[in-house]
Amino acid sequence: MIRIKRITIAEINEVAPLFDGYRVFYKMESDLVAAAEFLKNRIAKEESIIFAAYENNKAVGFTQLYYTFSSVSLQKSLILNDLYVDANYRKQSIGEQLLLKAQEFCKKNTYKRLALETAIDNPAQKLYEKLGWEKDFHAFHYFWQVK
Incomplete structure (x- = not known):
């Protein structure tokens, strides 16, 4: 049975290998120490919220939420x-459970919305839409990067 919980600094080392695997998936070099330190800093500075999915006390998935604000609505998002x-735990609705936990947290804490960005070819789009996420067709996203 899957259990979802918000992690604290004490549980960083349980989630850090997943976070490192996530980064490797996006073509970054593995660095477990830096991954753990990054997560520790986000939680210590109250810059993010991390939910982890556990099966038999082993962390098998996670989601990380960052705070932002809407100036127009004067609300937090x-x-x-x-x-x-x-990879060994996919196709078991764990991603769906993590998404639902994030939505529940958003509602419970009266945030205006929950946003995500995904690749155009990501098959998870079907899951997002099934859970009530709406695709944004009226805005473009631009990024500027220091070089």
């Missing part, structure tokens, strides 16, 4: 920045 399930 969340960005679902990271979502990852260990």
